[in-house]
Amino acid sequence: MSLVAENVWFRYGRRHPWVVSGASLAVEPGEVVGLHGPSGVGKSTLGKLLAGLLTPQRGSTSADGTPPNPDRRTGRPNPVQVVHQHAHLAMDPLWKITTILAEAAPGSAPAEVDPSLVPPNLLDRFPHEISGGEAQRVNLARALLTAPRYLVADEISASLDPISQAAVWRLLLTAVRTHGIGVLAISHDRPLLAAVADRVVDIADVTGTIQETVPVVT
Numbered sequence: 001m002s003l004v005a006e007n008v009w010f011r012y013g014r015r016h017p018w019v020v021s022g023a024s025l026a027v028e029p030g031e032v033v034g035l036h037g038p039s040g041v042g043k044s045t046l047g048k049l050l051a052g053l054l055t056p057q058r059g060s061t062s063a064d065g066t067p068p069n070p071d072r073r074t075g076r077p078n079p080v081q082v083v084h085q086h087a088h089l090a091m092d093p094l095w096k097i098t099t100i101l102a103e104a105a106p107g108s109a110p111a112e113v114d115p116s117l118v119p120p121n122l123l124d125r126f127p128h129e130i131s132g133g134e135a136q137r138v139n140l141a142r143a144l145l146t147a148p149r150y151l152v153a154d155e156i157s158a159s160l161d162p163i164s165q166a167a168v169w170r171l172l173l174t175a176v177r178t179h180g181i182g183v184l185a186i187s188h189d190r191p192l193l194a195a196v197a198d199r200v201v202d203i204a205d206v207t208g209t210i211q212e213t214v215p216v217v218t
Ligand SMILES: Nc1ncnc2c1ncn2[C@@H]1O[C@H](COP(=O)(O)OP(=O)(O)OP(=O)(O)O)[C@@H](O)[C@H]1O
Pocket: 012, 019, 037, 038, 039, 040, 041, 042, 043, 044, 045, 046, 188
């Protein structure tokens, strides 16, 4: 049981270069894996592939043996949730925080949201009325409300000051340790990953050498 990418290849169009070329990676439940690499090498793309937001042209991704997608038949949310860097962009600006959280997990009450993540006084505000750090904590709470098996945390603290950064990571690590959630933490900040992850892999180590001339049948 794990979140797995197996020999995954992806490009954003037939005329585009391969962004992910032969990536293989596994994240175990309860494990925090740091994915490091410079800007533009495909870290976010690999995260989206692992979360089922993109489909590989070759290879496969799975979460505990099944495709990383919501199950429309049963209504089960995607077991792989993504928390993005730009917290405010991930929220509908016309919805209050309480509505944003309720939409993530229909039937859940605001009382189920950890108040250390989202204090009750934020629930009645709109996204533009909360700070970047608070917005990121709302996004984290929203992801956790779906009871995910895995989280892809994509540069979640890159836009935050050091104090908010530490707070977001402390809250995330507490939640994932409590619930045994596996995390892929994506960042170009290696010292940060070394501080928060159980192990850090460089994207160059999990992909094959970039070989744009390799023919891949799509
Ligand atoms: N929707 C898209 N359409 C076309 N190309 C894209 C798209 N999204 C990303 N790319 C390209 O794919 C490559 C990898 O982008 P990606 O965002 O995965 O890199 P990254 O390592 O996460 O970078 P960063 O650390 O700057 O966020 C880049 O060259 C980028 O321009």
